[in-house]
Amino acid sequence: MTPAAYTVLKLDAAQHNLQKVRDCAPHAKIMAVIKGNGYGHGLLRIAEALPNVDAFAVARVDEGIRLRKAGIKNKIVVLEGFTSSQELDALLIYQLDALVHSFTQLDIFASRTARAQIAVWLKLDTGMNRLGFKAKDFHAVYQRLNECPIIKRPISLMTHLASADDKQDPMTLKQVALFNGTLQGIAGERSIANSAGILGWAEALADWVRPGIMLYGISPFPGMTGEQLGLKPILGLHSRLIAVKPIEKGETVGYACAWVCENPTTLGVVAIGYGDGYPRHAKVGTPVLVNGKRAPLVGRVSMDMITVDLKTQPDAKPGDPVTLWGEGLAVEEIAQWAGTIPYTLVCGITQRVRQIDSSWLK
Ligand SMILES: *Cc1c(COP(=O)(O)O)cnc(C)c1O
Numbered sequence: 583m584t585p586a587a588y589t590v591l592k593l594d595a596a597q598h599n600l601q602k603v604r605d606c607a608p609h610a611k612i613m614a615v616i617k618g619n620g621y622g623h624g625l626l627r628i629a630e631a632l633p634n635v636d637a638f639a640v641a642r643v644d645e646g647i648r649l650r651k652a653g654i655k656n657k658i659v660v661l662e663g664f665t666s667s668q669e670l671d672a673l674l675i676y677q678l679d680a681l682v683h684s685f686t687q688l689d690i691f692a693s694r695t696a697r698a699q700i701a702v703w704l705k706l707d708t709g710m711n712r713l714g715f716k717a718k719d720f721h722a723v724y725q726r727l728n729e730c731p732i733i734k735r736p737i738s739l740m741t742h743l744a745s746a747d748d749k750q751d752p753m754t755l756k757q758v759a760l761f762n763g764t765l766q767g768i769a770g771e772r773s774i775a776n777s778a779g780i781l782g783w784a785e786a787l788a789d790w791v792r793p794g795i796m797l798y799g800i801s802p803f804p805g806m807t808g809e810q811l812g813l814k815p816i817l818g819l820h821s822r823l824i825a826v827k828p829i830e831k832g833e834t835v836g837y838a839c840a841w842v843c844e845n846p847t848t849l850g851v852v853a854i855g856y857g858d859g860y861p862r863h864a865k866v867g868t869p870v871l872v873n874g875k876r877a878p879l880v881g882r883v884s885m886d887m888i889t890v891d892l893k894t895q896p897d898a899k900p901g902d903p904v905t906l907w908g909e910g911l912a913v914e915e916i917a918q919w920a921g922t923i924p925y926t927l928v929c930g931i932t933q934r935v936r937q938i939d940s941s942w943l944k
Contacts, residue, residue, distance in 0.1 A: 585936040586853040587821045590908065591623060592940045595814035596631040599797045602812055606780045607791045613659060613773065615794035617641035622859075622928040623798060623817055624937060626652050632797070637679075639792055643669050646678040659703060662713070663687060667694075674698045681705050681740065683713040688726055696731035703738045703773070706764060708757040710744040717764045724768065736770040743786060746778035747802050758785050778802035781811060800913060800924045807912040817928055818908020819860070819935070823872065823900050825851040826892065835889050836881030841866060848892040850877065852904045857885040859931035860906055861920035864888075868919035871905040872898055 603612055614635040620628035629638060629649055637657035640646050646658045663681035664670045667690050673680050682688070683705040704727060707714030715723050727733050741761045745753040761774060773790035775783065780791050781802065795801075799808040799815035808815055829849045835841045850872060856862040860883055868879040870890055877890040892898050907913040907927070917924040 584820075584822075584938065586824070587819075587858045587934070588936040588938050589623075589931060590818045590820060590938050590940050591627065592814070592816050592818075593627065593631040594940075595799050595816045596628065596797060598814045599799050599816075600632060600635065600793075603780060603791065603793045603796065607775070607787045610787055610791040611636040611771075611789060613637040613639045613657075613790050613792045614797055615639045615661075615776075615792050617645060617661065617794070618929045621794065621798050621925065622931045625649065626654075627937070627939075628797075629654050629656075636790070643672050643678065647672060647676050650676040650678070657701075664690075666690075670694070670700070674700055679703060679738075681713065682723075682727065683707075683715065685723075688723065688730075691727070691730045691732055694730070694732045699732055699734045701734045701738070702727065703740045704770075706739065706741045706761055708741045708760045708764075709753060710742050710757075712742070714741065717760055720764050738771045738773070738790075739765055739768065740773045743774065743776060743779050743783075746776060746783055746786065747804065749782050749803075754779070754783050755785060758783070776802070795925060798928060800928070804923075805918075807914045809912065815908065815913065817913075817931075819854070819858075819906040819931065820908065821852050821854040821858075821904045821906065823850045823898060823902045823904060824853045824887075825900055826898055827851075834881075837884060838882060841881040841889075845893075848896040848898070849880070850890045850892045850898055850904075852888050852890060853886065854888055854904070854906055855884050855886040857932060858935045859927070860888065861916070861922060861927060861930070863922070864916065864920040868916060869911060871911050873902050874905075874910065876911075 612635045614632050616628045616638050617640045619625050639659045639661050641661050643660055646660050659679040661681055679701040682702045705714035745751040771789040774788050775786040775791045777793045777796035779786035799813040801808045801811055827849050829843045831846050833843045854860045862883050869876045880891045881889045907916045913924045913927055
């Protein structure tokens with residue numbers, strides 16, 4: 583018996599998606615981005631499904647430590663670096679690479695003598711205005727880092743694209759030009775591209791690429807699905823009907839009586855809600871698959887349940903399977919209905935949702 587709400591992971595798809603990265607960037611080393619609990623898929627599950635990547639990237643030090651404690655030997659890059667001397671100690675102990683993006687970090691480095699050395703990625707801010715040094719400060723910073731005994735050389739170099747998911751936006755080429763121009767004559771490996779950069783901008787491929795969302799089979803481009811890009815989604819979100827009932831014209835459904843029944847129909851109650859990570863803002867009409875066939879969401883999403891209109895399958899019964907997204911229903915489509923991006927849907931799946939490896943179902 584499966585739990586009420588569960589995800590099924592097709593982990594074989596990870597290698598297929600990785601191959602797509604290799605096809606797009608045949609000469610680049612691959613840093614698989616598995617922050618945010620592997621985009622909600624499970625940090626260790628995804629790490630173990632991608633043993634053959636050149637590195638993993640996580641956002642935070644504790645994510646890197648979890649990987650090391652689980653025995654992961656690949657290079658691991660911590661994208662947010664560190665903010666304290668204690669965090670730097672942890673990076674050294676667990677041999678995690680750090681992003682260097684702030685003057686505070688430089689001061690911490692300067693105060694250290696080198697017992698162990700740390701590999702670093704110097705981040706250049708080319709317009710994202712999130713982390714990184716401005717081009718005008720770059721050479722002074724590079725000089726200072728080069729003089730720190732704690733730093734392994736050569737220093738690697740990174741920037742992050744702000745608008746690569748929009749193929750019309752001139753921002754990406756501007757960022758690439760600023761990055762390449764600023765780093766002229768500097769040794770060290772370079773990395774620019776996220777998934778949208780890998781799939782859309784050959785100019786952004788450098789020594790290393792940093793695919794995230796595409797490894798999970800999801801499109802970084804609005805209005806496109808992963809399948810259209812030749813990717814295979816890994817994660818499906820599933821539940822089941824727990825009640826089926828007739829509903830009369832004029833009756834209302836759910837909180838705030840937000841949906842009014844205009845034609846008598848059959849209502850299905852599904853055990854999934856925002857407490858599982860199903861988006862609270864999914865609009866009326868958002869499709870779900872009941873017994874593999876589409877049925878529209880009606881009424882508001884509540885914490886543990888949603889309601890769907892079963893007019894096309896009045897014979898459906900409690901216990902019947904429901905897919906919220908997955909095979910036959912792209913997470914990208916659900917994201918559109920909910921006014922969000924697919925990243926937030928997969929990252930938002932909560933702890934109570936059980937994870938099932940598809941190989942267990944065979
Ligand atoms: C999250 C992240 C990525 C991966 O982005 P996707 O759009 O998921 O491919 C790459 N680089 C950095 C710095 C990131 O924060």
